Amino acid sequence: MSPRERSNPAKVRSFDNTALGLLPEYNQAAHALNKLIHALNKAEVGLSQEQWLTAVRDLTAAIPFMDACNCCRNYRQASAPVKTEIRRDGWMTAYYRCDDCGHRWTCGWATSAPDYL
Numbered sequence: 001m002s003p004r005e006r007s008n009p010a011k012v013r014s015f016d017n018t019a020l021g022l023l024p025e026y027n028q029a030a031h032a033l034n035k036l037i038h039a040l041n042k043a044e045v046g047l048s049q050e051q052w053l054t055a056v057r058d059l060t061a062a063i064p065f066m067d068a069c070n071c072c073r074n075y076r077q078a079s080a081p082v083k084t085e086i087r088r089d090g091w092m093t094a095y096y097r098c099d100d101c102g103h104r105w106t107c108g109w110a111t112s113a114p115d116y117l
């Protein structure tokens with residue numbers, strides 16, 4: 001670890017999320033991610049800070065592609081993709097796992113389809 005990395009191991013950078021911070025969901029998302037960090041540490045997954053930041057970035061980018069489990073028909077809480085494979089034709093394959101029944105499935109999506117913002 002370089003001296004620069006030792007002085008900022010969280011890899012925080014200057015940012016301004018003031019507009020987001022006005023929404024209570026901003027802190028709710030932070031609390032959910034904090035809970036995930038604690039679960040990762042307890043499970044000893046062993047992600048580096050860089051891997052954690054990449055995983056959170058990928059998770060948030062994949063939110064428009066959440067999908068419901070057809071096995072247990074858990075439509076109240078959709079699952080986020082746990083893995084994606086971007087294809088050259090503008091499509092991707094997203095991989096899912098249901099927290100309720102453990103079912104695993106894939107879904108093909110046009111990467112241009114959802115536009116949440």
Ligand SMILES: [Zn+2]
Nearest residue numbers: 069072098101
């Ligand atoms: Zn299910």
